Amino acid sequence: MKDIAIYGAGGYGQEVACLIKAINAEQPQWRLVGFFDDTKSIGTEVPYGRILGGMQDLNIWEQELSVVMAIGSPDALVKLIAQIVNPLVDFPNLIAPDVFFHDRESVKMGKGNVIFFHSLVSCHVLMGDFNLLNNDVFVGHDSIIGSYNVLNPSTRISGNVVIGNNNFFGVCSIVLQGLKVGENTKISAGSCIFRNTKDNNLYIGNPAVTRLTPGSVLK
Structure with missing residues (x-):
């Protein structure tokens, strides 16, 4: 099982959490550790997990981490991806x-x-x-x-x-x-x-x- 987090804790984020759950039901692959979201405070409980922080916190994350982007705006998605510089972060296909x-x-x-x-x-x-x-x-x-x-x-x-x-x-x-x-x-x-x-x-x-x-x- 590999650690995975979701960037974006809104509706898309909830749907991605359900997708991860469905993938694991077929074959356990992912351990969902929480969400990153720049609009919510660290530790806030949201459906399917808790907030781990925002962009700054993701970029100083000290363990290998897969991240899936749950962002429904192409423009916002481009800007956010450009800001992720942590070499320990990877982006799987789900x-x-x-x-x-x-x-x-x-x-x-x-x-x-x-x-x-x-x-x-x-x-x-x-x-x-x-x-x-x-x-x-x-x-x-x-x-x-x-x-x-x-x-x-x-x-x-x-x-x-x-x-x-x-x-x-x-x-x-x-x-x-x-x-x-x-x-x-x-x-x-x-x-x-x-x-x-x-x-x-x-x-x-x-x-x-x-x-x-x-x-x-x-x-």
């Missing part, structure tokens, strides 16, 4: 026991990815680092997903889709086959992408249309 892969050996991923329950990943999928695939997400064949992407429940990514970095996919959003989603894009819940997106834009509707002009930056 995959729910019921995730179905069409061909697991053909799926390659980096570090810090989380794939929740009832999701499906097809074959020949490439995935970078720190992507969060929430419950019931589908990723089609030959798709490429960069890093720091948040795919909320029931997102559907069709085959041969290329996704860049730092993108947010709302609940039940859809990207049709062969399209490209670039950088810093937000896709609203229930929206369907019919054509390549423009970076730094918000897309809403079915078919989805942009609500910001090219070059605008979402904060």
Whole structure:
């Protein structure tokens, strides 16, 4: 059993704790030692554990520790990862026991990815680092997903889709086959992408249309 902590003690953090519990039920792997969260005091009891501290405390942690990021904002996730400098910290991939892969050996991923329950990943999928695939997400064949992407429940990514970095996919959003989603894009819940997106834009509707002009930056 290896020590693991969750960064973020909100709703996502609770879901990640449930995911760790489910993984251990299949095969004991992890000992959840608690949560790191910069908005709560050390020792505060939260569902599934207690607060171990914030970023400063994580960076002076003196034992080897696996950390899973439970952060639902791509921008916040990028900033937090850049601040973690403790060489004793590593970032495992956490995959729910019921995730179905069409061909697991053909799926390659980096570090810090989380794939929740009832999701499906097809074959020949490439995935970078720190992507969060929430419950019931589908990723089609030959798709490429960069890093720091948040795919909320029931997102559907069709085959041969290329996704860049730092993108947010709302609940039940859809990207049709062969399209490209670039950088810093937000896709609203229930929206369907019919054509390549423009970076730094918000897309809403079915078919989805942009609500910001090219070059605008979402904060």
